[in-house]
Amino acid sequence: MNQFWQMLDGPGTMDTLFAPENVLLSLLLAFVLGQVLAWIYYATHLGLSYSRNFVQSLILITVVVSMVMAVIGSSIITALGLMGALAIIRFRNIIKDTRDLAFIFFALVVGMACGSQRYAIAVVGAVILCLIVLYLHLTSFGSHQPQNGFLRFRYAGFSESGSTIHDILKRFCSNFTLISVQNTGPENKSEYSYQLVIKNPVRNEQLISDLENVQGIENTSLIMQEQLLDI
Numbered sequence: 081m082n083q084f085w086q087m088l089d090g091p092g093t094m095d096t097l098f099a100p101e102n103v104l105l106s107l108l109l110a111f112v113l114g115q116v117l118a119w120i121y122y123a124t125h126l127g128l129s130y131s132r133n134f135v136q137s138l139i140l141i142t143v144v145v146s147m148v149m150a151v152i153g154s155s156i157i158t159a160l161g162l163m164g165a166l167a168i169i170r171f172r173n174i175i176k177d178t179r180d181l182a183f184i185f186f187a188l189v190v191g192m193a194c195g196s197q198r199y200a201i202a203v204v205g206a207v208i209l210c211l212i213v214l215y216l217h218l219t220s221f222g223s224h225q226p227q228n229g230f231l232r233f234r235y236a237g238f239s240e241s242g243s244t245i246h247d248i249l250k251r252f253c254s255n256f257t258l259i260s261v262q263n264t265g266p267e268n269k270s271e272y273s274y275q276l277v278i279k280n281p282v283r284n285e286q287l288i289s290d291l292e293n294v295q296g297i298e299n300t301s302l303i304m305q306e307q308l309l310d311i
Contacts, residue, residue, distance in 0.1 A: 232303075
């Protein structure tokens with residue numbers, strides 16, 4: 081029975097692979113690669129959901145996972161015990177962005193490679209993945225060209241086909257749809273809401289300016305749909 085547990089625990093000679101100097105090297109490399117990963121995330125992040133704590137967590141995850149691999153070593157018993165301990169912890173943070181989840185997995189794999197002392201795999205893998213992230217960022221890979229917007233304004237007249245408002249929208253939009261019309265008060269003014277497909281987002285200010293020059297229009301606002309999704 082004792083021989084069986086010793087077999088599961090792993091040979092004692094494997095412990096020399098996890099000598100203090102080797103563990104220190106693994107942790108230092110994990111810290112450096114975690115820094116590189118965090119800088120890449122910082123430089124390529126887009127949107128309004130940036131979090132400094134998340135960037136710092138990428139570094140910590142890489143180092144902690146490296147330490148975990150050193151603790152486990154070649155011991156299956158230790159690995160099972162660690163899994164049981166981690167199962168008790170409940171992580172309640174919700175990852176809203178799938179790209180953030182990919183970076184977390186990135187940090188986990190790099191930490192595992194460092195902790196298991198596969199330094200070449202850790203360095204080469206981190207470099208290649210960082211280059212891929214930079215490529216996706218610089219080329220704006222996956223971006224959708226049509227720019228969707230939400231237009232709202234108050235108008236005393238009627239916005240109908242052939243009106244000045246529709247002529248303006250046709251100049252700046254490839255497509256537009258009237259979503260709702262609401263009577264807002266005794267001034268006989270209605271609030272119009274349009275869903276737009278903008279031809280050129282650079283001309284959004286000109287679109288707003290032309291609409292505000294129409295007599296009877298007020299409280300004009302244009303919100304890009306991508307900004308709404310990032311909030």
